[in-house]
Amino acid sequence: MLIGVPKEIKNHEYRVGLTPASVGELCAGGHSVLIETLAGAGIGASDEAYRTAGGVIVDTAAEVFARAELIVKVKEPQAAERALLRGGQILFTYLHLAPDPEQARDLIASGAICIAYETVTAADGSLPLLAPMSEVAGRMSVQAGAHCLETAQGGRGILLSGVPGVAPARVAILGGGMVGSGAALIAAGMGADVTVLDRSPTVLRRLAAQFGARVKTVHANQASITQAVHAADLVIGAVLVPGAAAPKLITRTMLAGMQAGSVIVDVAIDQGGCCETSHATTHASPTYIVDGIVHYCVANMPGAVARTATDALNAATLPFVITLADKGWQTALRDDVHLRNGLNVCAGKVTCAEVAAALSHAYVPAEQLIG
Structure with a gap:
């Protein structure tokens, strides 16, 4: 799978979706990773470090979004980023949609497959990516x-x-x-x-x-x-x-x-x-x-301690990124109910009951959309 990592653009957000070490793991598994130039600057990760890990550096976020099948971020996509999403593209990041009707509308309109870190669950009921x-x-x-x-x-x-x-x-x-x-x-x-x-x-x-x-x-x-x-x-x-x-x-x-x-x-x-x-x-x-x-x-409090926060986040998210890349989103979500719980918006439908209730949208269970 072709995975994309744009530079975060939220105010004073210095974290990055994937570290060079995480990119290396994905490339070793046969996947390709595009990284926007300077995406890792906030954690001291140079473009050269990403190249050494096997990643490909591109000049703009627009190119990352245009080419990648799976977008891995940290914070919810800002308006300019949401405009770059396309139908069938996978977005894996924090979303926090319940208080954000504008973002929800844009994600629904995009047709993208939007999986939120904060609602992925674990067997004990905890939230391992949050x-x-x-x-x-x-x-x-x-x-x-x-x-x-x-x-x-x-x-x-x-x-x-x-x-x-x-x-x-x-x-x-x-x-x-x-x-x-x-x-x-x-x-x-x-x-x-x-x-x-x-x-x-x-x-x-x-x-x-x-x-x-x-x-x-x-x-x-x-x-x-x-x-x-x-x-x-x-x-x-x-x-x-x-x-x-x-x-x-x-x-x-x-x-x-x-x-x-x-x-x-x-x-x-x-x-x-x-x-x-x-x-x-x-x-x-x-x-x-x-x-x-x-x-x-x-x-985005943890953005102020970007190195600590990015390393801690990648340790939790990387196994799920690998699963999505290895299996594709439909098989990955069919096989793992806990990852499936992370699906918030899919192909124009709201698939998280709590988000649907908070924003007065119709709720469609994820099972109806993953085949």
């Missing part, structure tokens, strides 16, 4: 929040760890999954006063066993969330409903009960955000203030 970036984003959320708490950033002027004689910052984490666990690990390690809220007793027991007395665990309901948000200096939104829009757990009314200069880091922003006042921001302009509360809502 997990590595959730781990990165969870850890990053604390350092981003700590920076935003600085006075110069509009924050309360609080050091996350405190100092002897001065209490540390209070951190409330909404959701105890991959993002929440990663955030708790870093926040507790920095000495913050950490509380994690989740609806699942199983998750709360896991966190209690992992962190012991270093992290408080609380069952999440409207009252406990309100109390935790009002008490916190830093709130990290780490909730996820796979494929669907994030629930709005933090209402605008709740902001009035927070201390001015408190910070919300909404990691759920890729799925629309879990705060009513959240809207996506970029690394170039990451924050804004509503009712005195600093909001950090960067939609």
Whole structure:
């Protein structure tokens, strides 16, 4: 199969769909890989490194899209990229369609086969292609929040760890999954006063066993969330409903009960955000203030640590890329229900029930389209 890797064009996105090592694996398997020039510059991977691995460097994204049968990316295709997609072409990347009706319309119109990293599943019900970036984003959320708490950033002027004689910052984490666990690990390690809220007793027991007395665990309901948000200096939104829009757990009314200069880091922003006042921001302009509360809502947080994030992502995605290239998309999806769960849009139809519900589109089960 002819595989294409365009350079990412989302604001301050430095990751790349395939590393030179991944390209080498695919070429050794008999496949061909086109890479847009400088696609790997953000991770320090030169065009020559890709050539050495067996890849072919081309000058433009247009050529990659025009020639490749399978496009491997990191972030959702931007409008200019969506215009280059064609019917029957396979797109394998993060999509996060539930809060993005414009992207969904374009992908439907393209006729492409669009497989989303974030809804590919594993036998235990986990999301193996979302997990590595959730781990990165969870850890990053604390350092981003700590920076935003600085006075110069509009924050309360609080050091996350405190100092002897001065209490540390209070951190409330909404959701105890991959993002929440990663955030708790870093926040507790920095000495913050950490509380994690989740609806699942199983998750709360896991966190209690992992962190012991270093992290408080609380069952999440409207009252406990309100109390935790009002008490916190830093709130990290780490909730996820796979494929669907994030629930709005933090209402605008709740902001009035927070201390001015408190910070919300909404990691759920890729799925629309879990705060009513959240809207996506970029690394170039990451924050804004509503009712005195600093909001950090960067939609591609791991892009700021591109080398770590790309290596972690490729370790998870490469086996699936190889399967798609070896078998073709129809056989690959027929053989693997977990990869099939990643199919969001196919030949003009929405094949993810959660996306269809969020965007009021008709839902067509993937099984009807793969033969």
